[in-house]
Amino acid sequence: MLDNATMITAGTDRAAAVVLHRTVALDAPRSQVTAARLRASAHGVYEARIDGRPVSGSVLDPGWTSYEWRLEVQTYDVTHLLDNDNNNGDDHDRHHTLGIHVLLGNGWWRGDLGFEGANANYGEEIGFIGELEITFADGHTQSVPTDTSWSGRTSEVLENSLYNGERIDARLRGTGVPLEVRETAFDRATLVARTGPQATRQEVLRPQRIWTSPQGRTLVDFGQNLVGWVRLRATGPAGTEIVVRHAEVLEDDELGTRPLRAAKATDTFVLSGGDDEFEPTLTFHGFRYAEVTGYPGRLTEDALEAVVVHSDMARIGTFTCSHDLVNRLVENSVWGQKGNFLHVPTDCPQRDERLGWTGDIAAYAATASFQYDTSGFLHRWLLDLAEETRHAGPDGVPHVVPDVLKHGNFSDPALFEKWNGPTAIWGDAAVWVPQALWEAYGDREQLAAHYPGMVLHLESVLPLLSENGLWDKGFQFGDWLDPDASPHEPWAAKADAGVVATACLYRSASFAAETARLIGEDADAARWEELADRTKEAFRQYYVEDGGRIRSDCATVYALAICFGLLDDATRAAAGRRLAEVVRDRDYRVTTGFAGTPFVTWALSETGHVDDAYRLLLETECPSWLYPVTKGATTIWERWDSMLPDGKINPGEMTSFNHYALGAVADWLYKVVAGIQPAAPGYARLRIAPTPGPGLDWAGATLRTPHGRVESHWRRTESGVEVRVVIPPGVEADVLLPDGSTTTVTGGEHVFR
Incomplete structure (x- = not known):
């Protein structure tokens, strides 16, 4: 793969992006081109253009x-970019040459990632590798x-x-100081074909409000906590600097940036003196609000927009x-998935941070796989999980x-x-995420590909088991973010x-x-x-008392x-x-963290306590699923009280307003x-069991x-409940x-009263 290409780089300031380019003399006129394909990858992130036009929307x-171990190679069909109609001219040079330009940035490769001063990088040198293959009408390729x-x-x-964001100086567009291009070392064996979806611009949100804060700052509300960037247009004197800061919430009517910790989440745009448009595509931010300073004149709603970005x-x-x-709770779950x-x-x-924490997706994979087709996205991630675990x-x-x-x-x-060593839920992502994919899509080939990761996880746990068969040794995150724990001790469940x-x-x-x-x-x-049977027996013997x-x-x-099916019928x-007593005793406030939240309403309804499950769902006092909604949340929060009732941000060091894990209740809905x-698996056969309850x-x-x-x-009617189902043909x-x-039906629409 890319056997003829080498990875190249050009040295400049570590923070800056570079342009790599090549003018190509074609073997024959563009009119003779029948196909063109670009294969590319990078240490860093890149944007490739041919004759100034992007090769892709990704x-x-x-x-x-x-x-x-796995550096994915993208393949783009760029035939349309070599069409004569796109040349803006008919002179000989335009018919016989083309220009390839690649903007290369740091991305995750040299991203100073992590927290607590980790500044983690894969390498200190970014690079690009690619090959444009052009096929002509006579059959030969260039x-x-x-x-x-x-x-x-x-x-x-x-x-x-x-x-931290980007700094873009529009005065430098179309110019640039020449840089020496050289090869940079990399392991060619890491190159693999792309296995999951690319990220694209998904939608654009207009400002809902622009106003001046108590401190005199210009604030913008896009009405939705999102992930992406601000696209901004401005005209003003050359050298004018516009600074855009991002945050998810307001505190004391100002931008609430404390939850960002060390991330600056700031873009700076320097005007050229003409009509400028800026789009910082080498970064991304999680935000609902933006603070704009330095804008020449009055900032109006047509001057900026939020571009929503996520995997396709x-x-x-x-x-x-x-x-x-x-309904808003469900939309918050959807937006949380899009952003993360x-x-x-x-x-x-x-x-x-912005890391692929395994515990979060272990809790949320089933929900995610109902809301979106995650088969390719999570399959790719699970391949990485297996490689990381193997090593x-x-x-x-x-x-x-x-x-x-x-x-x-x-x-x-x-x-x-x-923290080192195997831990439950986080490690169980190796099994639970494939399980969610199997149940949602029924792809046996994918399941087989994920099985080695399951084995590696279980084999790493075996040495930690006590002689009695319990997993009661080693570090555990446990029921992380139990709402009764101190905001400074999220593990104290x-x-x-x-x-x-x-x-x-x-x-x-x-x-x-x-x-x-x-x-x-x-x-x-x-x-x-045998391991499952032994574990169940140990659980019952040591953890379950008479009376359940x-x-x-x-x-x-x-x-x-x-x-999880650990109890016999009577004990269950x-x-x-x-469980119903515990829930009632706490006045239907949520008392679970990462471990229990995805399952507590399921456990209530499956043991005949549907009304209690509904009341738990519909509670609005903190902590509850609907409390954040009453506070204006548009995504799922990390903590049940990321925003306190008095409008102050939770004092905990970890306080995100876009964490999907606690939104796993949507799976029950x-x-x-x-x-x-x-x-x-894959809904090849269906179980349709609508469950009405109080409040809906x-x-x-x-x-x-x-x-x-x-x-x-x-829906409820005067005579009872009416149920309408639509089943795929032949299912x-x-x-x-x-x-x-219970009634068994096949295909079509069916109504029951």
Whole structure:
């Protein structure tokens, strides 16, 4: 792959982007070109143009993968860019030459990534590799690879950083100081074909309000917490500097930047003296609000817009109901996914972090895979997870994938050494994310590709088990961000860490056994089944008391035990009753963190406590799912109280307003409230079980499955409940109605009253 090309670079200031370019003399006139294809990749991020026109609508290519082992190569069909009609002239030179220009920035490769002073990088030199292949009518091809015959120059981008933003000087456009181009070393074996979607501009949001703050600053509200950048237009004296700062929230009616920690999230635009437009495409920000200083004249709504950027995924699932706050909650989950699915499933998109934390996506993968088609996006990430885990050895699945933190220079390394080693939920992403994909899409080939990562995770856990079979040793994040924990100690949860970890091990071993059986690894299947059985027995013996009480007696431990199938029927019923009591005793406030939140409403409804599940969902006092909505949230918050009731930002060091994990309750809305569930992987067979409850008059969901569109809607009538379902042609569905009856239907629309 790219065998004829070398990776090239041009040295300049570390913060700046460079331009690499080549003028190509064509072997024959453009009229003879029948096909043209560009293959490219980079250490850093790049934007390629031919004759000034972009080769693609994608941004931040080649994205972020585990660069040490997987550097993706993009392939673009650029035939249309060599068409004679696009030449703006008919002289001989234009017919026989073309120009390739590549803007090369730092991206994730040299991004000073991480927190606590990590400043983690994959290397200190960025580079670009590519090859343009042109096919002519007579059948011969012309290849234009990167090599030292290319030229380099400085660009108008004087600073570019994912965390800090860009500085663009429009006075430098079309100019630049020549730079020496040279080869830069890289491992050619890391090159792989692109396996997931690219990131693109998805939509544009106009300002909803522009006003002056109490401190006299110009603020802009785009009405939605988003990820991307501000595109700005201005005319003014040459050298005028416009500074745009970004934040998710306001505090004391000013830009609330404290949650950004060390990230500056600031773009600076220097005017040329003419009509200028700026778009900082070598960075991205998580923001709803912008502060603009230095703008010449009055800033108006037509001068700027927010460009929403995320990986290109198809929206496949929707939900709506009679409760406006719940509808907004679902939209917050969707926007949280959009903002955090930018090449990597990140924890947050705004502060000095933006890492692929495995625990977040372990909690959220099922929800994400209903809202969007994540098959390609998460498949690519899981390939990285397997590589990182393979090279991590006994430490198991890294807490972040790609694991750039291993390259960090933390100011206090000892602080992070205690985190080393396998941990539940975060490590279980190796199993739970493939499980979510299997249930959503039913792709056996993908499942087989993810199985090695499952094995690596389970084998890393085995040495940590006690003689009694419990996973009660080693570091655990546990029920992270339990709302009863101190804002400064997010790990200090009510749920016993060993209970949580052992329950998670049972779930992972069980699905690994199922996977092994499906792909023909029968010996492995028996091994993991034995581990699952042994784990279940240990859990029951040491953690479950007579009467169904589970050690630490809190909502999370009951939710996990019920949903993961660790209890016999009688104990399960008792655990369900105790869970309902715990929920009622706390006045239906949420008491769970990362571990329990995705499952607590499921556990209530599956044990016959539907009304309690609904009341938990619909509570608006803090902590609850709807409390942030009442405070104007447009994404899911990291903490239940990221914004305190008095309008102050939570004092915790980690306070993001765009973290999707706690939005995993949306999965329950889709599959229980609306009732669309897979009865076979990929929805090859359906289980439609709409579940009305107090507080909603109607609800419904749609899902585009691999077999066609599914709909399930219910509404209350004077005589009871009416249910309407739409089933894809040829697909069987078991419809479980609210009155307890079951009907099997095939294809088409069906109405039940």
